[in-house]
Amino acid sequence: MRYDAAIIGAGSNGLAAATVLARAGLAVVVLEGRPHAGGRAATLEFHPGFRASAYCDEVAAIPAAIFHALDLAGHGALFVPAPSSLALWPDRRSAVLNWAGSEGWTSFFRETRALARQVLARALEDASCPFRPSRLGPPAIAAWPGEFRAWPSLADIAAEAFVSPDMQAHFAAAVLQGRSADPHAAGSAVHPLVPGGGTSGAIMGGLGTLAGSLEKAARAAGAELSLGLEVADLRSRGGTVNGIRLADGTEIESRCVVSTLDIRRTFFSLFAWEDLPEQARRRAYAWRQGGATARLLLALDSPPAIERDFACGPVHVCPSMEAFARAHASWRASTIPARLPMTLRVVSAGDPRLAPRGKAAMTATIGSIPHQPFDGAWTHEKRSHLRDLAIAQIEEVLRGTAGRVLGAELILPSDMEDALGLASGDLDGGEIALDQMFARRGFEDHPGGRTPLRGLYLGGRASPAGALGTCAGGFAAAKAVMADLQAGYLP
Amino acid sequence: MSAAARYDAVVIGGGISGLVAAARVAQAGHSVLLLDAGDTPGGSCRPSSSLAGVRLPPGASHCVALDPCVLRELRLVRHGLQFVYPDRPLVGLSRDSKPLIVAGDADEAVRAIASRSPADGESYRRFHREMASVARAMLPIWGGEGGAPCASGRQRLLLSRLKTASAADFLNSRFESEAVKSLLAFDAVEPWTAGSALALARRAALEVAGRQGAVFPLGGPSALVETLVLAAREAGVDVCSRARVTGIEISGGRTAGVMMDHGERISCETVLSSLSRHETLLDLLPSGSAGLAECAELLRSRPKIGEASILFLLDAEPQIDCGSAPQSARFIVADRLESYAASARHAREGRLPDELVLEAVIPTAADPSLAPEGRHLLSVRVPGLPIAPLDGWPGLAVKFVERVVSALEPHIGKLRHHIAGLELRTPDAGTARPGLRGGDLFLPFAARIAAPVEGLFFCGSDAEPVVSASGSAARVAAGFAGDYLAWKRRT
Numbered sequence: 001m002r003y004d005a006a007i008i009g010a011g012s013n014g015l016a017a018a019t020v021l022a023r024a025g026l027a028v029v030v031l032e033g034r035p036h037a038g039g040r041a042a043t044l045e046f047h048p049g050f051r052a053s054a055y056c057d058e059v060a061a062i063p064a065a066i067f068h069a070l071d072l073a074g075h076g077a078l079f080v081p082a083p084s085s086l087a088l089w090p091d092r093r094s095a096v097l098n099w100a101g102s103e104g105w106t107s108f109f110r111e112t113r114a115l116a117r118q119v120l121a122r123a124l125e126d127a128s129c130p131f132r133p134s135r136l137g138p139p140a141i142a143a144w145p146g147e148f149r150a151w152p153s154l155a156d157i158a159a160e161a162f163v164s165p166d167m168q169a170h171f172a173a174a175v176l177q178g179r180s181a182d183p184h185a186a187g188s189a190v191h192p193l194v195p196g197g198g199t200s201g202a203i204m205g206g207l208g209t210l211a212g213s214l215e216k217a218a219r220a221a222g223a224e225l226s227l228g229l230e231v232a233d234l235r236s237r238g239g240t241v242n243g244i245r246l247a248d249g250t251e252i253e254s255r256c257v258v259s260t261l262d263i264r265r266t267f268f269s270l271f272a273w274e275d276l277p278e279q280a281r282r283r284a285y286a287w288r289q290g291g292a293t294a295r296l297l298l299a300l301d302s303p304p305a306i307e308r309d310f311a312c313g314p315v316h317v318c319p320s321m322e323a324f325a326r327a328h329a330s331w332r333a334s335t336i337p338a339r340l341p342m343t344l345r346v347v348s349a350g351d352p353r354l355a356p357r358g359k360a361a362m363t364a365t366i367g368s369i370p371h372q373p374f375d376g377a378w379t380h381e382k383r384s385h386l387r388d389l390a391i392a393q394i395e396e397v398l399r400g401t402a403g404r405v406l407g408a409e410l411i412l413p414s415d416m417e418d419a420l421g422l423a424s425g426d427l428d429g430g431e432i433a434l435d436q437m438f439a440r441r442g443f444e445d446h447p448g449g450r451t452p453l454r455g456l457y458l459g460g461r462a463s464p465a466g467a468l469g470t471c472a473g474g475f476a477a478a479k480a481v482m483a484d485l486q487a488g489y490l491p
Numbered sequence: 492m493s494a495a496a497r498y499d500a501v502v503i504g505g506g507i508s509g510l511v512a513a514a515r516v517a518q519a520g521h522s523v524l525l526l527d528a529g530d531t532p533g534g535s536c537r538p539s540s541s542l543a544g545v546r547l548p549p550g551a552s553h554c555v556a557l558d559p560c561v562l563r564e565l566r567l568v569r570h571g572l573q574f575v576y577p578d579r580p581l582v583g584l585s586r587d588s589k590p591l592i593v594a595g596d597a598d599e600a601v602r603a604i605a606s607r608s609p610a611d612g613e614s615y616r617r618f619h620r621e622m623a624s625v626a627r628a629m630l631p632i633w634g635g636e637g638g639a640p641c642a643s644g645r646q647r648l649l650l651s652r653l654k655t656a657s658a659a660d661f662l663n664s665r666f667e668s669e670a671v672k673s674l675l676a677f678d679a680v681e682p683w684t685a686g687s688a689l690a691l692a693r694r695a696a697l698e699v700a701g702r703q704g705a706v707f708p709l710g711g712p713s714a715l716v717e718t719l720v721l722a723a724r725e726a727g728v729d730v731c732s733r734a735r736v737t738g739i740e741i742s743g744g745r746t747a748g749v750m751m752d753h754g755e756r757i758s759c760e761t762v763l764s765s766l767s768r769h770e771t772l773l774d775l776l777p778s779g780s781a782g783l784a785e786c787a788e789l790l791r792s793r794p795k796i797g798e799a800s801i802l803f804l805l806d807a808e809p810q811i812d813c814g815s816a817p818q819s820a821r822f823i824v825a826d827r828l829e830s831y832a833a834s835a836r837h838a839r840e841g842r843l844p845d846e847l848v849l850e851a852v853i854p855t856a857a858d859p860s861l862a863p864e865g866r867h868l869l870s871v872r873v874p875g876l877p878i879a880p881l882d883g884w885p886g887l888a889v890k891f892v893e894r895v896v897s898a899l900e901p902h903i904g905k906l907r908h909h910i911a912g913l914e915l916r917t918p919d920a921g922t923a924r925p926g927l928r929g930g931d932l933f934l935p936f937a938a939r940i941a942a943p944v945e946g947l948f949f950c951g952s953d954a955e956p957v958v959s960a961s962g963s964a965a966r967v968a969a970g971f972a973g974d975y976l977a978w979k980r981r982t
Contacts, residue, residue, distance in 0.1 A: 141651070151685070159791050182832070184839060187655070187685025286664035325836050332829065434685040435656035444648055 002253040003027045005481055006244050007459070008231050008270075009260035009421075011039025012059070013466065013474030015214040017258050017459050018223035019070050020478035026485075028223040029252065031244065033230040033421065038211025040420055040427065047299035047407035049356040050348075052363050053207040055295065055416060056178070056427065057345050059470040060195035063120055066475045075213035075220070086310040087170040088397035089318050095166045096310075097174055108161040112192050118145035119193060119438070120472060123465035126439075127448030127476040130487030141447075144438040150190035151434075154183035155321050157192070165321075173319035177343045179432065180292035180331040180368040183324050187434040194432050194467050214471075234270045234456065239277065240491065241455035255490050258477045260460035262422065262429040263287045263442070277452045283443060287462070288436065291413025291425030292331055294369035296390050299407040303346060303360040304398045312350035317342040317364075317397050327368035334374035336386055340393055341367040359406070364390055371413040371424045383410055429461025441467060448480040449473065455490055457481060496757045498524045498729075499976055501749050503736050503775075504765035504951060506534025507557075507712070508965040510719035512763045512950040514565050515969030517726035521976055524757065525728050526749070528735040532720055534765070536712035536960070539914050542804050544863035547854055549916040550800030550872055551712045551960075556697055561962040565722040572718040573709040577819035577857035583674035584813070584824050584902045591670050592816045595698070608668045618665055618675075621649060625689075626696035632935055633696050633956055634963070640933075653689040654933050658682035659828055661691070673825040677850060680874070680957065683832045689932040693957050711854065711861050712960070739764075739775045739947065746946035760979055761972045764942075765951035765965070769793065772942070781943045796838040797918025798874040801895060804912040805867045809853055809903050818856040824849050824898055834875035841881040843891060847898050849873045866911065869903075871895055876918045884917040891915075932956050936967045948972050 005021050007014045010032035022028045030037075044054035062072070084098040122144055149157075154175065158168035172183050175191045182188060219225065230247040234257060243253040259266040267276055267284040276284075306315060318339065327337035343365045348355035355361040366386075373382060387410050395402040413425030422429070430436050441464045442449055449463035450456075459477030460466050466473025484490050502513040505527030513525040529537055539545045562568065580600075583591040591607065593600045597619045605612025626633075628642040628650060642650055653661065658679030662672040676682040679690040708715040720730060738750040739762055748758035764771040769789055772781040779786065811822060825831070825848040834844030855867045862868045873895060880887050892915060900906050939954040948971050954964035 141647075156791065182683065182836075184836075185657070185684050187657070288660060288664075322840060325839075329829075329832065329836060332832075433655075433657070433660070435652055435660065435688075437655075440651065440655060444651060445644075 006254035007258045010037035014260040015218045016471035017474035017478040018218045019221045022221035022223035035228045037215045041207035041211040043208030046297040046409040050299040050361045051354045063469045075216040085314040087316040090396040115146040120468045127480040130483045152189045154188040169319040173316035178293035178365045178367045182328040256455040258457045258459040262462045264423045288431040289426045291371040294366040295411040296364040297409040298362045300360040301404040315344040331368040334370040449477045498759045501759040502763045505532030507960045509765040511962040512965035512969045513728045514723040514726045517728045519973040523728045526734040533716040538713045547711045549802035558961045558963040570718045570721045582820045590813045622692045622695040625692040626699045656688040658687040661688040761946045763950045767953045797878045801871045803869040805909045806911045807909045822851045838877040878918045940968045
């Protein structure tokens with residue numbers, strides 16, 4: 001059978017793309033190497049009776065338009081809005097960042113959100129425009145909305161929004177959660193435009209629930225899901241992709257392919273070197289990608305002593321601009337930072353089903369953790385060193401936590417690489433930097449997630465829309481596919 | 492001067508840029524007064540006062556790259572200016588390996604680099620070609636003609652990448668040898684900031700514009716200043732030394748005159764300032780008249796990182812161990828690409844960096860007349876230093892010079908024993924520029940020259956795309972001021 005579209009990866013982006021395309025009446029197949037759908041949206045029982053989302057607690061908000069278009073609420077996804085956040089320092093100082101009313105924050109937040117919406121609108125608009133290759137080379141590209149906002153450094157815009165250094169550091173912590181960046185470097189102000197940090201919401205029942213509802217939506221729309229089958233190769237002829245070869249030798253014919261893998265994996269593992277156009281090879285080679293996020297899941301005997309309003313919180317542990325800059329330097333040198341940029345959440349406080357009665361499940365999202373330490377792979381000793389370091393630094397701000405730990409599970413970037421198939425374990429699908437954002441995410445002269453190969457679309461986090469919200473990359477790729485099918489660009 | 496002194500234009504600061512601006516405005520037929528705070532005009536090019544017989548101040552030999560248009564328009568050759576044309580390749584010195592010589596001639600440079608890594612040799616050929624093409628595309632912006640960069644489709648893609656990428660990331664994606672990367676990164680000013688990659692094309696731009704960075708006035712910058720004073724006087728400029736400006740008078744939102752430290756007031760239509768944006772807007776204008784937002788922004792972005800320069804007077808000819816390269820080369824000591832980021836981070840924290848990055852030239856190798864008979868000069872420039880270190884510069888100076896000497900000693904044998912005198916210029920908040928922001932290099936001259944007050948123009952090194960005493964910005968600013976005066980006369 002010949003499909004209209006084959007989608008590689010059944011994560012949130014892949015499922016969103018499948019739903020949109022299948023609803024439009026196209027024959028769609030989703031191919032996933034793992035035995036279950038959902039990608040990073042997964043809930044893990046890490047200690048008997050204790051559960052938590054394994055790779056991230058919160059998903060970047062699914063843009064409202066996409067949420068409604070996919071009818072996720074109808075399939076059981078329930079959002080918990082992001083609460084206020086708290087920052088704690090070892091000397092008992094604390095600072096509160098309240099999305100609704102903190103000094104300077106409200107207007108900044110509103111402005112940033114409006115800009116982020118405009119950026120997404122631009123990404124979707126680029127995708128919905130049918131692609132017309134030109135012999136004269138790529139056309140001039142108008143600047144994206146929000147690009148000017150991204151030029152300064154994070155420290156600069158923090159100083160613009162807040163007076164006190166503590167609040168500035170708190171702001172940077174809320175924005176960076178789990179990433180690695182030098183807040184003093186020009187261009188780091190792009191981070192607030194890329195959701196993932198404090199501007200998002202959690203899902204009732206852990207992220208596994210979101211995966212479930214996305215899968216239901218895709219199946220209801222009529223997409224075929226094929227789980228547990230690894231894609232080995234993309235078939236192409238004369239610069240046009242026309243199908244997929246699976247690991248077991250089956251060939252699937254398809255008019256186009258949407259890959260939700262990152263740029264490196266898409267081009268280097270799915271193509272023979274000589275089939276790649278020069279431009280794609282260069283781009284994939286120059287694409288910077290590096291995991292920086294580690295997760296520590298803690299099963300606690302009793303809930304830690306955090307003020308009630310912030311019980312499920314994000315609680316940022318001892319943030320400071322200098323610490324972020326130093327952590328970023330050690331990340332670049334592939335060492336473990338002395339002061340870990342860390343954000344805590346007692347997930348069972350917001351959702352009691354995640355831990356047995358009277359006990360608590362807490363997650364720590366740690367930033368600036370290298371994919372591989374400079375002296376070789378992560379060993380058992382290095383893992384326990386990092387775990388102990390993290391627990392010791394939590395103990396400094398939340399006294400008595402260390403004594404309550406019943407069990408701990410550490411998930412490193414290299415684990416994410418193995419489990420999720422992210423090159424270097426990078427949850428963002430490529431470093432968030434100005435030269436890898438906006439039109440320059442993916443291929444600048446092929447807007448909307450298109451690639452130099454006809455019929456191949458990028459629908460993951462490495463596409464222009466992908467960085468802007470959960471499901472956005474897949475949604476935009478689906479739009480691009482439909483526009484190109486209509487315009488007759490695809491065979 | 493009488494109390495009722497009145498001029499069309501007043502130029503503040505008698506450095507190279509101030510003199511060029513004054514001469515050009517006067518050539519257009521306006522009456523011009525040049526005010527300089529020093530005993531003789533020259534600004535930062537005034538010869539060293541503590542080293543007798545030396546015709547060079549610290550740091551000046553690194554940045555003079557006179558715009559050929561200035562040379563022509565002010566007929567400097569007729570006023571007796573002569574030039575030397577030293578061969579000035581870029582030489583990377585390193586403790587562990589032989590010096591790396593990147594000659595101006597591409598083939599020679601490719602051969603030298605290929606001996607380190609064959610792949611890098613080829614990459615350099617491409618890099619060199621690309622930088623030259625970018626430099627040509629940027630001519631309208633960097634050459635001061637105004638207008639958009641004229642680029643073809645492919646160039647546009649490259650430009651948009653360079654405009655947003657950091658030089659370090661860009662070099663990392665092209666080269667594998669640390670020696671090559673850390674050597675080329677020196678010209679990028681702050682190689683870790685977004686947008687600094689475009690600065691890599693500046694050297695190519697100088698070559699394209701015919702200034703090469705290798706044409707030096709015979710007799711050093713002070714000879715150039717003397718000639719410029721002659722040219723300015725001939726054009727009808729009144730040059731006034733020992734006149735410190737304490738304020739710019741505004742009336743009706745326009746510049747109306749300047750105030751001097753001895754209470755005198757001079758009225759004028761327009762003011763050209765060769766001081767930095769910070770000094771001019773915050774210290775000279777009546778408070779708040781530059782606009783609250785602009786002032787707040789300036790106060791926030793007070794530069795923290797600057798550069799120091801040291802001029803060593805030596806009693807023997809320094810012999811830098813540099814293989815086949817001439818002694819007139821530019822020598823760069825930068826061990827690793829990471830050193831640049833580390834020194835910026837340390838400087839921001841108010842400390843001396845652990846690893847100094849520095850540039851050394853031997854001015855007397857090209858022009859022996861700069862030093863007294865039998866003496867020689869070694870000029871060193873060290874970027875990435877704190878402007879206000881925790882211990883204060885007076886306490887740090889000795890330690891700093893000691894560090895510089897020991898960094899150079901492995902390359903210049905017995906340097907310590909031949910030092911007959913030295914002069915140190917510590918980083919200074921007045922002349923340092925705030926951190927490079929991505930996009931700065933892309934700003935047209937107009938955006939850097941114009942001030943928030945009508946009638947005020949910047950013509951100093953702040954108005955140049957990259958710090959250099961080229962006179963380009965002054966030339967363009969003079970054009971603006973002339974147009975402004977003509978417009979005022981008409982209305």
